[in-house]
Amino acid sequence: MRSLTRSDGRPPKWLNGLRRKANALCALLYVAGLIYLACIVWPSFNDRTYFSENALLPGLVDDEFVHRERTNTFAKQLREVVQTRYGKEYGMPHDWLLEQLESIGLEAYAQNFTAFLPGISGAVEGTNIFAVMRAARAPSVESIVVAVPFRSNTLGSIGLALSLASFCREQIYWSKDLIFVFTEHETIGMQAWLSAYHRLPISSLKADPLAAHGGAIQAALALEATDGSTPFSNVDIRYNMINGQLPNLDLVNLLVKMTEKEALVPTLYMQEDPHGQDLYTEKGYWKLAKTSFKGIVAQAFSRADSGLHSVFGAYGVQAVTISPYGKGRTKSQGGWVDIGRLLEGGLRSVNNLLEKFHQSFFFYFLPSTHRYVSIGVFMPAIGLLMGPVLIKALCVWLDLNDEGESSADGDAKAKKETKSESALAVLPLIVIAHSCGALLYFLPYLLFNAQASISTNDQQLFQAIATIAITLPICPWIIQRNLADKDFGVPSMVVLRVVALLELALIVGVTAVLNFGIAVLVAIFVAPISTITIPFRSKIGWALNSMALVLLHPLVACCVALGVYTALTVPVPPTPSWLAQRAFEQTVDVTVGFIRDSLVYQSHLYAFFTLALFPIWMMFWTIVHHRSE
């Protein structure tokens, strides 16, 4: 308490210094934040990965999976069945799978589900097939899940999973049940299975209850090799889950180690690690930086399309997807059997666990498969990037208080009245800004009613949202025209500015714990603009400020970002009109995708943009377009 005010009640001395140098300090902190982010990728500032959970004993056992013939037979038979029955449509042969699983000796069941999604007319129906292998000598209180999605190009993976199931059935050392799940419609099926397993119903997903359970799921491994030709050379390890959640780092490290044990190269986001001697060079640095950037973007905009593991996070289950790819050089390595041994090693390690994964980090990002950046190292970046916002809010608040105190005593009363009245007058503006955000959030659910047969397609949904999002900013204009200027004098805009800055800092700070990727991206782009958003008097300042804010409007920012990304990744330099069209189409996809994700997977990205960021944007828009006479 002593350090925050001096004993006579006046602010401490360092506060005056802060207020004098506020602008310089804000700029310095922001630049320091960017430099900090660039620095933590450098290997000297982060650590090599290690195993925290000693019980895992990774890679200590000899792998015994050798069933090449069995794997090939299963895969070939599956291909034949699918082709004879469904031809090019690649429907899922449920009864064939049930039959095979039962012939292996497992309890095999089917689960039906129906999903109602906006933008898709009619319901999406499907059936999951799952089999439970009970542990021979242990009570069935815990389980490990092996999940494979059914797709036209995952037939080989399904064959491997079947043969792995038959192998596991013959072993006696399992202490946890193994559950093999084959899902239809990929992550929608997985979400239906999980919601039925944990008995947590989801409104837009009608999933039949499961006929068998296996206890608390300790870990889940999803296999998703595209049917490229074996031998594979690399294994892509995907670990980003919905809402920016990440599995325990021990699980990721385990699979990296298992991959290397089979002489395959583990990659993250299809990026290989820099070689040993390149680690501390510039070439290595750019590789690390690229993987880190892809990691942050993947965590920020985590959709369910990276693999079946992405939906396990909401249920507190650690899950990772293995995706073998690439062209191996020798036929003796990288075949299906090696992938099977990789999975076997992973399953046997998880089998050793005494407690659920809790030792290693849950908040991290990975510049390479052998280096990690933990929360203690990357969180100061958010502090540095958000520091300007907080300092600005503090300085503006103190200036507001000083205006009241420094005037003569006779005016003190009048000034205090206007300050408190303007503080109250700003309340309607805040309420309106948040109501606009709430309207935008609830709009898709109002338009899309699962029970009725009203269904809108993608375009209509997006048009509705875009119309509202673009016309809502006119509200502050209308309000300010109709009410007298005395109510919204400059002091109230200043109070609104403090509220908006504090709310932005709060939202970004809270999101940094939940989903670091989106928090750091918002901090990098929104923080500098928000500190300079003031009701300018000059025309040029007003115009520049308006333009910057327009670029920050969530829809516009999305469009611009996707346009930039497309321009960078497309091999041929595109024409501006084609680029604009592509960016627009992708914006539609992304927006509707966010809405679908929030319905099916309980993803909070749409809520973040509409309920959290859009009201703050509206408040800044109100400040910039304030009419002062």
Place this chain on the structure above:
Amino acid sequence: MKRQRSEVKRIEKTEKTDGNEPLFVRSMDVASAAVVVQVCYLFNPFGIASCIAMTTSVFHNFLIAAALVAFQSGRPYVSASVLALVSMLGLYPAVLMVPIALHYATAGGNSKTPFDWTAFCSSIAVFCSVWAGALYMIVTLSGSWQFLQSTYLFFVLVPDLTPTVGVFWYFFTEVFDHFRLFFLWVFQLNIFIFVIPLALTLRRSPMMLFHILLILIAVFKPYPSVGDAVVYMALLPIWRHLYLYIRHSFLAACTMAVFAVLAPVMWKLWIQDGSANANFYFAITLAYCTAQIFLLTDLLYAELRHRIHMTHGIRVVDESGTEAKIALS
């Protein structure tokens, strides 16, 4: 020298009425305070949250507000009875009897009137007898004294360590069994021991004492909830004349806002996702307790400073004419 001194005193006396308006309570503030307090109570997010959760803190708050109304409208015995009911329910609001008894004993707040011990004791006697009567009724209705185990002994012995927004649970998960009784005494005494110096300091300002004790109870109860904070937050607008001297309003308000958003997030990360652990949640509830303590000390400081300025004017000048600095010693 003498004439200079008397001149200075006369100047002070005339200046007293001129520049000292902010010190006084204005009549329009009193009128608007009623509406503002209502609005603050009805739209308090913590109040709305405890309504949605359908907790019994609604009843506690209602009874405390009723006791306050009776207290301020000059009915100390009614106030003591209602407070006995609240104390019967929650035990810790019993400390609120101290400001009520003090008010009845000083009867108006003028520092010249003597302390009326009979009034003090009679109000406390009414409080105790109503509480005893209510307890007797419970014993006759339930037939035994077993209810004590589930009510008062539950508060005192803290057997259940479900995480709350208080400070007890985290500490008592770690304490060794042979020290448990000692720490129970220390933690429970925390509420009652601070009443003595606060009552001595604020014996002429029982309303401020009541308010401060509300905050104290909300922080140091064994099983607090955010619903306990609703009443004292709603009462803050009545100290309009003290706003000049409140120093940490910005910090406390920001901390409360951060707590309101971050506590559910940390809870979800710990319990549902399994990513965080108890430390994350305890850290944010500790910040909440700290914000409440800042508010408490701010109110106390503002009240004491206001007293000084009421006797010496808004600008305290010493004999040489320079402005004096007022330090909290």
